[in-house]
Amino acid sequence: MLLDIDLQSETPIYTQLVHGIVEGIARKQLQPGEGLPSVRSLAADLGINLHTVNKAYQLLKQEGYVQINRKQGVVITMDAYPAADDAYRSRLREQLRPLIADAICRGVTKEQFAEMSQAVFEEMLPKEEK
Amino acid sequence: MLLDIDLQSETPIYTQLVHGIVEGIARKQLQPGEGLPSVRSLAADLGINLHTVNKAYQLLKQEGYVQINRKQGVVITMDAYPAADDAYRSRLREQLRPLIADAICRGVTKEQFAEMSQAVFEEMLPKEEK
Amino acid sequence: MLLDIDLQSETPIYTQLVHGIVEGIARKQLQPGEGLPSVRSLAADLGINLHTVNKAYQLLKQEGYVQINRKQGVVITMDAYPAADDAYRSRLREQLRPLIADAICRGVTKEQFAEMSQAVFEEMLPKEEK
Amino acid sequence: MLLDIDLQSETPIYTQLVHGIVEGIARKQLQPGEGLPSVRSLAADLGINLHTVNKAYQLLKQEGYVQINRKQGVVITMDAYPAADDAYRSRLREQLRPLIADAICRGVTKEQFAEMSQAVFEEMLPKEEK
DNA sequence: GTGGTCTAGACCACG
DNA sequence: GTGGTCTAGACCACA
Incomplete structure (x- = not known):
């Protein structure tokens, strides 16, 4: 699994982990049913504390992305x-609002913004085009 | 000026202030050259701390949205x-990535996402239709 | 015997086993004197660990629900x-307290709560109606 | 606030905290809008770690019992x-099932069970009867 | 002052 | 082996 964590970033490490894993799922690099590394091993791999990894896993569980059971760990x-x-x-709309307000102030047109979104979208779905 | 602050929100109050003011500019409700309320009066209006308003203004200045003069205040x-x-x-792209990854996992198509962005965009530009 | 185990559940598997068997006794689907499957076969049937089944049986014995003989197995x-x-x-009262406190906060009346309890009770005693 | 925590109990401390606070709300000893003690002070009062208190507060927030904001702390x-x-x-029903199955096996009648529930209920609402 | 984050290290329950 | 719980102590963001 490819997860690059920036310890200096403003965004909390556990948030970066959540984002990274969700993106992995979106890219189909992580398949449903697949197991994630244990909190301990992932923490060791990334050189961070196991509680930080645990918090990320708990959030993913809460949002319905993973299930945690005693047998197989996190799946x-x-x-x-x-x-x-x-x-x-409505949550997404609230998240988009400040981004779009900022874009408008910078003179970005609706079309340019759409173009950039599309680019990110397609970069995220490389296999769909095959 | 219409600024609604949600004290329960996860987003810091000063960030909500920044977002609200930038959105005001995007909507052309706040015109270039126009002055913003003083730190003291805005804080009193919203019932929040002086430091919080000040931090928001400093951020807006830093991003180039406003200028702060001793005489005219914040303009x-x-x-x-x-x-x-x-x-x-590139910053925008980084901000969009987690949103889009999440959207993909939820089965939102590129078109649906674009549609939602457009909706927010247009809601933000009511005067363009005149 | 009908025992459905939910590996995703918060409740430990051995607890689910105990609950399931006690419910079977309450429903008279399991009659006094009847033997339960061996630890080995039940574990195989459910695809769970031997220790887990054993722990459940030990608990049932401890609470007086079953007797364990070398010859006849678990009866x-x-x-x-x-x-x-x-x-x-007093133990039951302690278990009910948090449930009832929660119910009160949600606006469930004494009568509604009683009604729900009765429903569960009657669902558990289908043969009583014969 | 009266919260008695049993450090030896099987139930986790944070669960005991959640139960105690929910019960306080049910008993109207804690009024809506009222603030709870800060994580630090409650932890000090009870002689436990602040993270444990924090976990309880987070759970209460997640279930909608409290709100956490930066100004007033937990409300x-x-x-x-x-x-x-x-x-x-349906969750309540699932929680009641093992309790009721156990009760049936012990020869507790529907009426006796209802009686005990009512007793707990009324003990929880002392002021309603005044 | 508050809660949020992160670390480190420990013990236990579960399987 | 896994995750769950708890402790202890630290720093930071926020207000």
């Missing part, structure tokens, strides 16, 4: 994936 | 607006 | 059933 | 209380 959820319900859509 | 920058340079574009 | 107690003594009543 | 939610929705009802 990517197979079914009942997080849904794009109204709560999600 | 929205007339020229030399923040530019959409490469640094900005 | 449901015929007489000397666990009694509803004071120790039990 | 009991005033509106939008946890609701008695279907998810709650």
